[in-house]
Amino acid sequence: MMPFGLPRRTVTNSMVLLIACSLLACGGPWRDKYFKKGVDRLTQEEITEKMGPPHTAKTPALGGDTVWTYRVPLTDKELNPMDLSGLTNAANQAASLIGKAGADGPKPTLYCYRYTLTFNEQKILKHWKRDECVPGTRDLLTADH
Numbered sequence: 001m002m003p004f005g006l007p008r009r010t011v012t013n014s015m016v017l018l019i020a021c022s023l024l025a026c027g028g029p030w031r032d033k034y035f036k037k038g039v040d041r042l043t044q045e046e047i048t049e050k051m052g053p054p055h056t057a058k059t060p061a062l063g064g065d066t067v068w069t070y071r072v073p074l075t076d077k078e079l080n081p082m083d084l085s086g087l088t089n090a091a092n093q094a095a096s097l098i099g100k101a102g103a104d105g106p107k108p109t110l111y112c113y114r115y116t117l118t119f120n121e122q123k124i125l126k127h128w129k130r131d132e133c134v135p136g137t138r139d140l141l142t143a144d145h
Contacts, residue, residue, distance in 0.1 A: 029072075036128075040124060066118070067119075075110060114131050115130050
């Protein structure tokens with residue numbers, strides 16, 4: 001028995017549920033939030049510090065906008081945080097943190113996404129977008145589910 005008369009299992013299950021709900025509340029890939037909040041504010045240097053060098057960078061010789069791209073693997077849980085199947089995955093991840101789950105469970109499917117960042121001539125983020133590296137891949141892979 002734990003304090004307040006609660007069995008240890010109830011406390012552990014409650015902690016796992018709390019951690020899982022916290023993970024779900026984050027909602028969406030962190031990069032989306034980072035770039036959304038960073039429009040008209042983030043510099044190329046700040047983004048490089050956070051993301052590393054871009055996979056491609058195109059700077060026009062005669063001035064104008066610079067375009068960077070990053071290729072990033074994302075899971076279903078990151079792409080659709082409100083999907084309730086993510087709750088099971090989050091609970092399993094939380095349980096594994098406290099040593100209660102096996103590491104041999106199914107691995108999440110990774111999808112390739114491309115972030116395209118456009119900077120003005122002052123090297124400030126002007127706008128951004130996220131697209132699949134190969135359009136339709138995720139729909140094709142999840143069609144049977």
